[in-house]
Amino acid sequence: MSASPTFWPRERGLWLYHLGACAAVVGLTLLSGRAWGPISTSLLAATTVWPLPFTAALLLLRWLYLRRDAGALPIGRLVAWTLLACSLAGLAVAAAVQALVLPLTLRELPPGTAPGPLLLRWVVSGGLQAQLFLCAWAFVYIGIDTQRRARAAELVGLRLSHSLREAQLAQLASQLNPHFLFNALNNLRFVVHEDPPRADALVLALSRLLRHSLQGSRRDTLPLAEELEAVRDYLALMRVQLEERLRVDWQLAPGLEQAAVPPMLLQLLVENAIKHGLERLPGGGRLLIALHAEGGPLQIRVRNDCPAPQGPQPGGAPGLGLGLNNLRQRLLLLYGPRAQLEVQAGTGSFEVCVQLPLETA
Known part of the structure; x- marks a missing residue:
């Protein structure tokens, strides 16, 4: 991995996968919400702005993963690190979404309803949903990165093996060459x-x-x-x-x-x-x-x-x-x-x- 990873990834495939996943989540959320009745303005707004903090959380998780070289951790520690990071990031995403749509949410609350407990429940439930999506995305990314690491290690191993083989052959050949040279010079001096x-x-x-x-x-x-x-x-x-x-x-x-x-x-x-x-x-x-x-x-x-x-x-x-x-x-x-x-x-x-x-x- 690079010693100084960039926060903004340049891999075209990563962005295609991410945008496709976000579009699928937004579409499924709106369809499932419509199946239970009319979609409220706050739900429509939350679903629309959700990809923004979700993307920011993913970029931060990816940057930390590369920065700490977490892919080199033992599998148990890597899974624990991923679950903890995704849990915290999921709560942060849900809190950010509720903060962005808070005026709409407060406008739709029935008169006399205390917003605090309701907002906390929405943050917790939204955090669990975001955590699920973050974990799915993270483990797919870790799987791809693991395969890339394995291919890179295999390539390095093949290069080292080839270099060692060439060095061994050169060493063996250098031990053989002086024999005929000595005999040839020894014979020439007689004639x-x-x-x-x-x-x-x-x-x-x-x-x-x-x-x-x-x-x-x-x-x-x-x-x-x-x-x-x-x-x-x-x-x-x-x-x-x-x-x-x-x-x-x-x-x-x-x-x-x-x-x-x-x-x-x-x-x-x-x-x-x-x-x-x-x-x-x-x-x-x-x-x-x-x-x-x-x-x-x-x-x-x-x-x-x-x-x-x-x-x-x-x-x-x-x-x-x-x-x-x-x-x-x-x-x-x-x-x-x-x-x-x-x-x-x-x-x-x-x-x-x-x-x-x-x-x-």
């Missing part, structure tokens, strides 16, 4: 003086990787074709270090170039396969990169040769560290239960299978 043309090609590959990393940090997903290009650049850099020890088998189903994948997902799997598997084998090994859909979700499978485990491994598999844990969190944030990541560790092999919804980037 920059020995083979300048090849070093030039590797610098271009590294620049594409950096661009891929920068652009990917701004998107949740990107086309698989872009991710494959980054993986090929990464493998070109790693071949400087591993040479013939790195043997790559590709199994790529056609038609998946525009499939949406999280940035650096495949690059991370390939990096883990080399870092925790092939690099530890003196003779190197084979790396399998397979992508299929087959009419269902996108299946990404990366399998590598690795040393036989020496004793029990944390999590039941070697190499299940920060990178894969971060990847699990990214998939959970992006897809929820629709994505799966499974690890299979065998004797001399390690395989990671990722299943994603098949969507177009």
